[in-house]
Amino acid sequence: MRIFLILIGVIMGLIAEDFVVIANKNSPITTIGKSELKSIYLKKRRFWNETKLVALNLPPNNTLRQNFEKDILEMNPSQLETYWMKQHYSGHRPPYRLKSMKSVLLFVKKVKGAIGYIPYSLASKDVKIIYRSTH
Numbered sequence: 001m002r003i004f005l006i007l008i009g010v011i012m013g014l015i016a017e018d019f020v021v022i023a024n025k026n027s028p029i030t031t032i033g034k035s036e037l038k039s040i041y042l043k044k045r046r047f048w049n050e051t052k053l054v055a056l057n058l059p060p061n062n063t064l065r066q067n068f069e070k071d072i073l074e075m076n077p078s079q080l081e082t083y084w085m086k087q088h089y090s091g092h093r094p095p096y097r098l099k100s101m102k103s104v105l106l107f108v109k110k111v112k113g114a115i116g117y118i119p120y121s122l123a124s125k126d127v128k129i130i131y132r133s134t135h
Contacts, residue, residue, distance in 0.1 A: 019067060022123060043087065065117075
């Protein structure tokens with residue numbers, strides 16, 4: 001029972017915690033707004049100046065991804081599925097999906113055009129915070 005209560009606390013903490021969108025330290029992006037993020041994650045914007053952007057997603061069942069999609073993309077899972085089905089026929093693919101927040105952080109550290117979202121508590125000096133959610 002105690003372990004169950006601890007797990008509930010951890011899950012609730014993740015649900016309530018603000019997320020940040022991070023970029024590589026050498027990224028030309030310093031700050032970004034919701035509409036620009038939406039454009040990048042829907043693959044309508046692919047470059048920032050000359051830097052090719054690489055948007056990163058977490059798995060669909062991840063709570064942080066669900067919060068990101070609700071807050072930034074303003075779409076539910078079925079709307080996103082429909083959007084990407086239509087985009088598929090135009091040769092567009094959804095953002096890369098990584099297995100964990102740690103892998104998002106590591107990818108962003110290594111790739112100049114990469115951006116991803118993680119909990120604020122995981123952000124480090126090795127990346128640049130370009131957006132912070134406010135719940």
